[in-house]
Each structure stands twice: as structure tokens, then as C-alpha cells.
Amino acid sequence: MKILIAYYSRTGTTKKVGDLLAQKLGFSHEVSVEEIYDTVSRAGAKGYLLSGRDAMKKRLTKLEAVKFNPAEFDLVIVGTPIWAWTLSVPVRTYLAEQKNNFKNRVAFFCTMGGSGDEKTFAEMGHIINVSPVATLALKTKEVVSDGFTDKMEKFLKEFEG
């Protein structure tokens, strides 16, 4: 299976999950990774406030150019941090820009301090008009302490069989 893993990560948590998924799936599939980059700096306390406000208002941003076309993959796994109980602004922008290229199966994952996953996954599916075959919601704490092996295995089984 050709799999694309596309994610945005402001502080490395979502990236850790995305890269681990790529490593695991890479044993038996052809995997490409698209790290989504924002042209807007979201670093530090100022970036946190800006991001929270932008997310709440469902604003879009200007992304750096992407490398891959989701239409060329059998499965696209999209990952986002939760911002203000919804998806991050860069991932909202990515899905909005690529929505016509989501022709096959999708799966979603997110990382979060505590809550917002269900609403976020529903909104992600709504933007691209495709329901995910699997979802994985992880708390930042679980990711940092590497305590998410079981949840990740369950997620992988949902589309690998």
C-alpha cells in the first residue's frame, strides 16, 4: 500500500507520533512523510496566543509548498495538534487546499493536552468530505512518556487488518 503521513507540529509532539507511525508502517508499506510547515512563526508565548486566536476563528494561513499529492496514495494519514478544541490552523489550511485530492482512504490522529479530539476528527472529515477509516487521539503526556503503544497498535490494525 502507498501511504502518505501528513502532519503539522508546533512543539514536536505530533511529529513524534507521525514519525513513529512512518517507521512502523515502513516495514510493510511504501510510506512518504509530509511535514506541513507554516510561513507564520508560532513560536513562544506570542505564537501560542496567536495560534489560539486563529484556531478559534477558524482562520487559514499561508503554508510552505507541499511535496506530495494526496491523490497518489492509497491511504493518507493526517495528524494535528488540538488548538482551542479544534484542528490547528496549518492542518485546517492543508485540508482545505488539498480537499479535491482526497480520493482514497484517510485516517486521522491528534495530540492534545486533554480534550477536543472527537469534534476535531468530525471537522477534519467534514472539510475533505471523507470519513476516516481509523482515528487515534493521544494526550501529550502519553506521547512524552511513550505510553501509547497499545493505542497505536489498535489504530494500525484498523486499516492494516
Ligand SMILES: Cc1cc2nc3c(=O)[nH]c(=O)nc-3n(C[C@H](O)[C@H](O)[C@H](O)COP(=O)(O)O)c2cc1C
Ligand atoms: C494555541 C493552542 C491551543 C491549544 N488548545 C488545546 C485544547 O483546546 N485542548 C487540548 O487538549 N489541548 C490544547 N492545546 C495543547 C496541544 O494540543 C498539545 O500540547 C499538543 O500535543 C501539541 O502538539 P505539538 O507539540 O505537535 O505542537 C493547545 C495548544 C496550543 C498551542
